[in-house]
Amino acid sequence: MKDRSHYGLMDDEGVMVVTPEQAETWLVTRPPAPIMWSRDVPDNEKSHRLAAAMEAGEWDVDRPVEPVIIAKETPTCRAEYCRGGHHRLSAVMHTGKPQRLRVQFYSKPDGYDRAFREKRLREIAEERAAIPHCHVCFWEGTPEEIAAHIPTAHKYEVEA
Numbered sequence: 001m002k003d004r005s006h007y008g009l010m011d012d013e014g015v016m017v018v019t020p021e022q023a024e025t026w027l028v029t030r031p032p033a034p035i036m037w038s039r040d041v042p043d044n045e046k047s048h049r050l051a052a053a054m055e056a057g058e059w060d061v062d063r064p065v066e067p068v069i070i071a072k073e074t075p076t077c078r079a080e081y082c083r084g085g086h087h088r089l090s091a092v093m094h095t096g097k098p099q100r101l102r103v104q105f106y107s108k109p110d111g112y113d114r115a116f117r118e119k120r121l122r123e124i125a126e127e128r129a130a131i132p133h134c135h136v137c138f139w140e141g142t143p144e145e146i147a148a149h150i151p152t153a154h155k156y157e158v159e160a
């Protein structure tokens with residue numbers, strides 16, 4: 001997996017309906033200096049191939065290796081912009097219709113650095129560990145639900 005620590009922390013992920021207008025805003029918004037990109041709206045074989053799949057109803061939100069990656073607004077850039085998935089967003093614009101995409105949002109809190117990141121990731125791991133969950137697949141539920149879930153969902157793992 002690619003190192004994304006310079007993007008900040010991923011704080012939201014999900015499948016959402018992306019309109020052509022939203023896709024364009026994410027693609028043409030410039031990130032803050034010193035990283036300056038020009039308008040990046042791919043209009044090539046790849047973006048048209050993806051658009052054709054969307055229009056044919058063959059688009060699978062879980063097919064891409066990675067979700068579309070959006071940087072959330074910060075004090076220095078008062079808008080969200082695309083950091084990954086330019087061709088998919090461009091394809092939405094080609095179709096002219098809203099499309100379902102998997103999107104991840106990253107943000108950099110004030111004071112974000114390596115130590116901040118490691119501390120926050122430890123906290124998140126502790127928060128997750130405190131919620132009752134299946135030790136095999138991390139499915140969350142009440143202790144009773146988990147006790148019932150393990151022998152059925154993980155029949156083979158438990159027997160092995």
Ligand SMILES: [Zn+2]
Pocket residue numbers: 134135136137138139149150153154
């Ligand atoms: Zn499980």
